[in-house]
Amino acid sequence: MQCPSCQHPESKVVDSRETRDSVRRRRECLACTSRFTTFERVAFRLPTLVKKDGRRQPYSADKLLAGLRLACRKRPVTAEHLDEVVINVERELARRADRDVTTEEVGALALHELRSLDHVAYLRFASVYHAVRSPQDFLGVIEPLLHGAVESSAREARAPAILDPDEP
Numbered sequence: 001m002q003c004p005s006c007q008h009p010e011s012k013v014v015d016s017r018e019t020r021d022s023v024r025r026r027r028e029c030l031a032c033t034s035r036f037t038t039f040e041r042v043a044f045r046l047p048t049l050v051k052k053d054g055r056r057q058p059y060s061a062d063k064l065l066a067g068l069r070l071a072c073r074k075r076p077v078t079a080e081h082l083d084e085v086v087i088n089v090e091r092e093l094a095r096r097a098d099r100d101v102t103t104e105e106v107g108a109l110a111l112h113e114l115r116s117l118d119h120v121a122y123l124r125f126a127s128v129y130h131a132v133r134s135p136q137d138f139l140g141v142i143e144p145l146l147h148g149a150v151e152s153s154a155r156e157a158r159a160p161a162i163l164d165p166d167e168p
């Protein structure tokens with residue numbers, strides 16, 4: 001795994017944590033000493049994704065993380081938070097693994113997680129990945145935030161990602 005900051009190929013493991021679904025490793029780049037996380041999943045069978053143009057591609061946690069990192073630039077969101085987002089998205093994807101899953105669905109799942117994490121990151125991610133093409137689309141994305149639907153909507157009834165009670 002290359003360092004996301006400087007692309008140096010070598011890093012050392014500074015911390016390791018096992019969860020129900022994965023082993024997380026905090027790594028430190030041997031070149032620039034920046035820290036990042038990698039994680040290996042145990043049993044998720046993840047679906048192949050279907051893109052808008054119909055082409056298929058394997059799901060990639062790295063791609064998802066790259067998009068999330070971009071949306072969260074200069075926001076108070078930690079690498080651990082983003083790991084939680086990815087793990088929660090994958091947990092949901094694994095449940096849909098017996099059918100085709102579109103890249104939009106993955107975007108929508110990630111968006112759902114971001115909403116409880118950081119509103120600015122949520123809006124950034126939404127504008128890029130959630131097919132926001134018109135002011136009306138954008139309103140649809142903003143409205144839940146304005147009306148505090150994060151807490152009240154029935155659709156949002158499950159616990160926020162980062163407060164997942166299954167996590168130690």
Ligand SMILES: [Zn+2]
Pocket residue numbers: 003004005006007008029030031032033034
């Ligand atoms: Zn580095």
